[in-house]
Amino acid sequence: MTAAVPTNVCIIIAAKNAADTIARAVSSALAEPEAAEVVVIDDGSTDDSAAVARAADDGSGRLNVVRFEENRGPAAARNHAIEISKSQLLGVLDADDFLFPGRLRQLLSQEGWDFIADNIAFIDAAQAANAQASIDRFAPAPRLIDLVGFIEGNISRRGVRRGEIGFLKPLMRRAFLDQHGLRYNETLRLGEDYDLYARALAKGARYKIIHSCGYAAVVRGDSLSGSHRTIDLKRLYEADRAILAGNKLSNDAEAALRRHERHIRDRYELRHFLDLKNQRGFARAISYALTHPAALPAILGGILADKTERFRPSRAPAPLALGGTGDVRYLLEALAMDQPQK
Incomplete structure (x- = not known):
């Protein structure tokens, strides 16, 4: 018999100089009833990110904002959030992104996973406020992905639209991470998500993917994730x-x-x-x-x-080159629910 899926989720938001977007991210996480905690780590910002995040509090007592005086990187910020949180399930939300309503309920309806991720909609920053009305409804089509499939999905090819599944933002079972001593690699400032998921799959993690879309990735020209050393x-x-x-x-x-x-x-x-x-x-x-x-x-x-x-x-074109057209593009190719199944 499959064990019941725990419903207490901690949403982790690592933020650096995100005062312009952090309120939307926090509000979208707090709007999810299954979010028992929303932990914001202000990673050495020089703007008012922490204050803006606190101002988005809904009074439910679920928001915890912690500030690092010096920038330590997203891996260190997320690890600290994991250590101070108590929830059985952990999810990452980037500070300039947001969740569509019902995202956690949709993920938690699935069984048989240690990691579970849904589709990502890449949205131009100018269109973010009205994005929900533009999102297609996709059939979940759940599937498990193994280490080989995950690795191959992260090898980009010149001239091909970026589709690296290391971009996915899964919910993760704390029990699996603790059992195998897994945390983010704090030496990494690029690919820290990919590395954690690959190490988990190497330890036998069940990584389920559904094609329903609950995560909005906002595309901006000055995004920190778009540059690396x-x-x-x-x-x-x-x-x-x-x-x-x-x-x-x-x-x-x-x-x-x-x-x-x-x-x-x-x-x-x-x-x-x-x-x-x-x-x-x-x-x-x-x-x-x-x-x-x-x-x-x-x-x-x-x-x-x-x-x-x-x-x-x-x-x-790549999701990072939307060009302000208002188009919505998806990380995972999927069939809209109102289209005929083949």
């Missing part, structure tokens, strides 16, 4: 190596992780080469390439791809 790429491929070294994986899972590690490492090598060129000159960059022959294919391939980008056929 070169060193962040290095730390991410090193995290892949740690998963490979610390787990007994199937041949398919090991091969998928090695592909992802190589994919991120290639991006790092190209970025590192370009950094050297811009900061220390072309001769220094060429010297690095010649003394690191293993990096040459990534460097040459990346430069060639960039030079020929405009000659390749255009494909569906």
Whole structure:
């Protein structure tokens, strides 16, 4: 017999300089009856993020706002929220995003999972206020995803619309995290979500995905998630190596992780080469390439791809390039409920 799904959820919001959006995020989380706690970690903001978050309190006693005096990164902020919360289920909400009404009820109606995520609607910032009326209704079509499928879904391909399922924002069972000693890797400022979910899947987590849409990701040109440092790429491929070294994986899972590690490492090598060129000159960059022959294919391939980008056929644009059209785009391809099933 399947154990009952606990209904006490903690929504975790890590915020840095999010005074313009944090109220909407907090209000959407507090509007969910299943949210027993909403924990906001102000991660060293230089604006009024903490005060604005507190002002969005609904008086129910569920909101807890904590401020870090210095920025420690989203992984550290989320880990602190996990430690001070008491709920059995944990969910992450980015400070510039929001939840559609009924999102938690929809997720909690499913059984048989340790992690469960729904579809994400990418919405232009100018359209966020009226987004709910524009969202399609999708059949849930629940499915479990394994480590291989998750890893493959996070290897982006040039010219293809971004669909990395590491962007998904699942609810997580605290019991599973505690059982396996899992928390966010605080050395990561890029891919910290991907890394946690990959490590959980390597430990046997049941990760269920439904195609119903309950999460709104607001697309802004100045979003912190849209930029990263070169060193962040290095730390991410090193995290892949740690998963490979610390787990007994199937041949398919090991091969998928090695592909992802190589994919991120290639991006790092190209970025590192370009950094050297811009900061220390072309001769220094060429010297690095010649003394690191293993990096040459990534460097040459990346430069060639960039030079020929405009000659390749255009494909569906990335969610980060909505361009203010008002269109709503979804992370997961799905069939609207009012469309005929094939």
